[in-house]
Amino acid sequence: MVLVLLLLGAFFSAVTYTEQSPTGETAAKLVATSILQDFKNAPRVLIVTSDHPGDPAFSKKLEHDLMAAGARILGNVKGEPKDARESLQQIVGNGEKLDAIACTQVTGGWLLFSDLQTSFPAIGSPRVITPETYRWPNFLKSDNLLNIANQIAVIAIVAIGMTLVIITGGIDLSVGSLIALSAVLAAKFIRDFAGGVNATTTGMILACVAAILLCGVTGVFSGLMITRFSIPPFIVTLAMMLVGSGLAYIIAKGQSIYQISDSFVWLGRGADFFDLPNAVVLMLILYFLAHILMSRMKQGRYLYAVGGNREAARLSGVPVNRVLMFAYIGSALLAGLGGVIMASQLKSGSPTYGNMYELYVIAAVVVGGTSLNGGEGKMFGTLTGAFTIAVIQNGMNLTNVESYTQKVVLGLVILGAVLLDRNRHRN
Amino acid sequence: MIEPPPLLEMREIRKSFPGVQALRGVSLTLKAGEVLALLGENGAGKSTLMKVLGGSVEADQGEILIQGCKVPFNSLKDSRNAGVAVIYQEFNLVPALTAVENLFLGHETTRVGFLSHAQERQSAGKLFKRMGVEIDIDVPCRNLSTAQQQLVEIAKALVLQARIIVMDEPSASLTSYEVGRLFEIIRELRSQGIGIIYISHRLSEIAAIADRVTVLRDGANVGDRPIDQITRNQMIEMMVGRDLKDEFPKRNCAIGPTRLEAIGLSRGRAVQNVSFSVRRGEILALTGLVGAGRTETARLIFAADVREEGRIVLDGKELENSSPQEAISSGIGLLTEDRKLQGLILKHSVRENFSLPNLTWLSDKGFINQRQEQKKLDHYIEVLKIKVAHREQISNHLSGGNQQKVVLAKWLARNCEVLIFDEPTRGIDVGAKYEIYLLMNELAAAGKALIMISSEFPEVLGMADRILVMHEGRVTGEIQDAREATQEQIMQLAVA
Numbered sequence: 001m002v003l004v005l006l007l008l009g010a011f012f013s014a015v016t017y018t019e020q021s022p023t024g025e026t027a028a029k030l031v032a033t034s035i036l037q038d039f040k041n042a043p044r045v046l047i048v049t050s051d052h053p054g055d056p057a058f059s060k061k062l063e064h065d066l067m068a069a070g071a072r073i074l075g076n077v078k079g080e081p082k083d084a085r086e087s088l089q090q091i092v093g094n095g096e097k098l099d100a101i102a103c104t105q106v107t108g109g110w111l112l113f114s115d116l117q118t119s120f121p122a123i124g125s126p127r128v129i130t131p132e133t134y135r136w137p138n139f140l141k142s143d144n145l146l147n148i149a150n151q152i153a154v155i156a157i158v159a160i161g162m163t164l165v166i167i168t169g170g171i172d173l174s175v176g177s178l179i180a181l182s183a184v185l186a187a188k189f190i191r192d193f194a195g196g197v198n199a200t201t202t203g204m205i206l207a208c209v210a211a212i213l214l215c216g217v218t219g220v221f222s223g224l225m226i227t228r229f230s231i232p233p234f235i236v237t238l239a240m241m242l243v244g245s246g247l248a249y250i251i252a253k254g255q256s257i258y259q260i261s262d263s264f265v266w267l268g269r270g271a272d273f274f275d276l277p278n279a280v281v282l283m284l285i286l287y288f289l290a291h292i293l294m295s296r297m298k299q300g301r302y303l304y305a306v307g308g309n310r311e312a313a314r315l316s317g318v319p320v321n322r323v324l325m326f327a328y329i330g331s332a333l334l335a336g337l338g339g340v341i342m343a344s345q346l347k348s349g350s351p352t353y354g355n356m357y358e359l360y361v362i363a364a365v366v367v368g369g370t371s372l373n374g375g376e377g378k379m380f381g382t383l384t385g386a387f388t389i390a391v392i393q394n395g396m397n398l399t400n401v402e403s404y405t406q407k408v409v410l411g412l413v414i415l416g417a418v419l420l421d422r423n424r425h426r427n
Numbered sequence: 428m429i430e431p432p433p434l435l436e437m438r439e440i441r442k443s444f445p446g447v448q449a450l451r452g453v454s455l456t457l458k459a460g461e462v463l464a465l466l467g468e469n470g471a472g473k474s475t476l477m478k479v480l481g482g483s484v485e486a487d488q489g490e491i492l493i494q495g496c497k498v499p500f501n502s503l504k505d506s507r508n509a510g511v512a513v514i515y516q517e518f519n520l521v522p523a524l525t526a527v528e529n530l531f532l533g534h535e536t537t538r539v540g541f542l543s544h545a546q547e548r549q550s551a552g553k554l555f556k557r558m559g560v561e562i563d564i565d566v567p568c569r570n571l572s573t574a575q576q577q578l579v580e581i582a583k584a585l586v587l588q589a590r591i592i593v594m595d596e597p598s599a600s601l602t603s604y605e606v607g608r609l610f611e612i613i614r615e616l617r618s619q620g621i622g623i624i625y626i627s628h629r630l631s632e633i634a635a636i637a638d639r640v641t642v643l644r645d646g647a648n649v650g651d652r653p654i655d656q657i658t659r660n661q662m663i664e665m666m667v668g669r670d671l672k673d674e675f676p677k678r679n680c681a682i683g684p685t686r687l688e689a690i691g692l693s694r695g696r697a698v699q700n701v702s703f704s705v706r707r708g709e710i711l712a713l714t715g716l717v718g719a720g721r722t723e724t725a726r727l728i729f730a731a732d733v734r735e736e737g738r739i740v741l742d743g744k745e746l747e748n749s750s751p752q753e754a755i756s757s758g759i760g761l762l763t764e765d766r767k768l769q770g771l772i773l774k775h776s777v778r779e780n781f782s783l784p785n786l787t788w789l790s791d792k793g794f795i796n797q798r799q800e801q802k803k804l805d806h807y808i809e810v811l812k813i814k815v816a817h818r819e820q821i822s823n824h825l826s827g828g829n830q831q832k833v834v835l836a837k838w839l840a841r842n843c844e845v846l847i848f849d850e851p852t853r854g855i856d857v858g859a860k861y862e863i864y865l866l867m868n869e870l871a872a873a874g875k876a877l878i879m880i881s882s883e884f885p886e887v888l889g890m891a892d893r894i895l896v897m898h899e900g901r902v903t904g905e906i907q908d909a910r911e912a913t914q915e916q917i918m919q920l921a922v923a
Contacts, residue, residue, distance in 0.1 A: 308775050309774075
């Protein structure tokens with residue numbers, strides 16, 4: 001499956017291979033180096049930027065770097081060509097000459113600079129220096145890769161629980177609804193009990209934990225229905241899917257709850273560790289723990305055994321019912337966590353969240369090589385599966401595939417990926 | 428006069444699987460109206476050879492001749508067209524369909540595209556009459572007994588007008604009475620000129636039914652003789668390639684005080700007021716015909732099923748015993764009759780299967796001590812001479828004997844005080860059987876209490892110290908000294 005993921009990555013890299021113009025501080029560094037190489041002796045520089053998003057950072061950084069290296073900044077223009085013209089006139093008026101004009105990709109193309117010799121013969125022969133462009137796939141830009149990881153974090157985390165359940169030979173259709181329920185509960189608790197917009201950190205943590213635990217309670221309920229009353233998991237969790245979604249709408253009164261403190265977005269949008277989004281860090285930690293559980297711990301072995309052959313497992317002393325309860329409660333708790341992350345990403349809780357997510361989550365698990373018959377599967381397989389889906393979606397966004405077409409393609413690719421995996425297993 | 432060519436001739440069949448040369452040039456002939464016994468240890472190549480004949484496995488080399496003509500055998504269809512029907516141990520019947528529907532499955536009698544039930548029922552009735560059996564042809568097959576299902580399989584072969592019928596371990600789950608019936612039918616088929624290949628590990632049956640014996644060992648022919656020119660011991664020697672002095676090893680160990688006592692166990696009609704005890708160092712045989720309630724009794728002791736009444740006492744202490752988990756932790760182990768469905772998780776590795784009941788003591792704070800796990804497994808692989816390529820081999824790829832050894836290993840490692848062996852040697856070749864018997868003796872000598880459920884009376888007589896006979900859920904008799912008992916004596920009690 002990793003192979004499929006790499007192939008997809010390679011494909012989208014090739015398709016999105018384009019000219020990249022650096023902006024912001026990166027661009028500033030490039031230009032500064034170039035100027036300082038060409039003019040060793042205190043060059044006289046004019047900086048010209050326009051009103052693009054990366055430009056303030058560019059001009060600030062550039063000015064700082066050049067001054068530090070001993071250059072003289074004769075002007076720092078921010079605006080339109082006429083502002084640059086005024087600045088040039090002022091420099092000429094002061095009887096100064098210029099060595100270089102530092103521009104962004106955009107300002108470097110202004111007509112004004114193409115015939116400087118005729119309009120400002122007194123200015124000397126300054127060189128217009130722009131950040132050098134290079135070719136690199138849009139897909140492989142670090143911003144885009146982090147974006148993919150952040151987009152899939154919720155699905156990937158919920159898929160951990162789904163993997164537990166599917167390995168025992170069951171299925172959990174309720175996770176999508178539980179995401180909504182948890183998001184709504186967390187948002188409501190923060191609004192009503194933790195102080196809303198002025199909520200404290202402790203208050204928000206308690207609200208989220210409460211929301212996740214309440215989802216866990218629905219997991220207990222599903223588990224009991226499945227173990228005590230032997231109702232097929234498909235039916236139990238289908239019912240819970242409806243119940244959960246309905247409850248979310250009732251609790252939120254059909255609306256979105258957004259009276260939440262700004263700091264609530266830390267979990268979903270923050271990036272405090274090595275520039276990695278916090279949700280992604282959490283996802284990686286959870287996958288690591290789940291992997292340990294499945295490969296090193298008794299409980300993990302029991303999960304595989306129950307899915308591999310329930311009767312043989314029971315006759316070998318495996319507490320089958322307790323193992324099944326563990327799987328369904330785990331799945332519900334992780335769905336609850338997914339809901340909290342989603343509420344944090346969107347800074348609100350709405351009953352519409354998580355719609356159809358159960359299917360994406362199941363797809364991630366299956367694409368990751370876990371057998372729906374139970375007894376087989378790997379946690380990191382599921383992570384690969386989740387990323388495969390995310391990469392396909394992201395790649396299609398980058399290549400401007402229409403959203404309806406995206407669904408068709410995604411469905412077919414999931415089928416193809418599973419087929420490929422199956423063939424590989426057979427050989 | 429020139430002798431007509433044989434009905435079937437397989438010449439120099441070779442087949443290799445990754446890592447294994449399953450058949451090294453096996454030849455076999457079968458005349459019309461002959462019962463040929465195909466003998467060999469598990470893994471000797473019998474199954475592969477029959478799969479080649481059945482068209483489900485393609486041979487690498489060699490040819491198959493039907494009445495002297497070379498015929499391709501590349502698919503199930505080729506095999507069917509050549510008049511071959513293979514009846515596997517696991518029947519090929521659809522449980523929800525009736526006997527008639529199963530008989531004509533895939534080649535229904537139709538009239539203008541509609542099924543003609545009346546016609547099918549009529550021919551089915553005729554067929555069963557010809558076979559001399561009475562089966563309710565309108566009952567779903569899952570409600571038929573194993574013996575009846577087998578008869579439906581045979582009838583299916585006849586519907587297909589098979590001239591060559593292969594029966595793989597047909598008597599494995601039949602009672603001796605039913606085996607007798609089966610033999611009558613086989614003789615009837617033989618008189619109609621049908622050639623039958625009969626695969627079985629039960630040598631006494633082979634002596635009773637076969638005309639000729641072909642023995643395979645390690646994928647090659649090692650003998651082919653008419654039945655009247657070979658003795659039972661010679662057959663065993665050919666199969667295992669060594670001289671087996673005795674099928675049942677002797678045991679000499681002191682029998683101690685009572686370990687396990689079952690008092691008044693009851694569950695529905697299957698088990699009714701069953702009481703018995705097993706002592707230290709003793710092998711107690713629980714025997715009777717299939718359906719006598721022996722397995723059900725064992726399941727009550729192991730708490731695999733809930734007992735309605737009765738008490739279980741181990742070493743003087745009464746056990747609550749409400750789940751297999753509890754039974755295991757109090758020191759009771761059950762080696763189930765059905766290895767594939769209940770004993771092993773077939774898609775999991777040898778290591779995972781071995782560890783399952785042992786994880787409680789192999790792990791600390793929930794973490795498995797993997798080094799110890801591997802060490803223990805390696806130890807038992809060596810002691811039990813389990814033939815595995817490596818620890819991670821998938822259990823499904825092992826032969827029956829090795830699968831049983833893995834099951835044994837997992838219970839030995841658990842160090843159970845009371846071990847229940849339910850048909851421990853079913854479907855296992857002679858060599859592996861002997862090893863399992865030896866092991867049972869060692870366990871008894873170590874002071875364990877053993878309960879052995881077996882339908883094979885020679886095995887019961889050869890292995891047990893004491894025999895308990897059951898019939899329709901009740902204990903009908905106890906034979907205190909198994910050494911003095913006879914098969915007739917057991918049979919008397921079993922049919923009581």
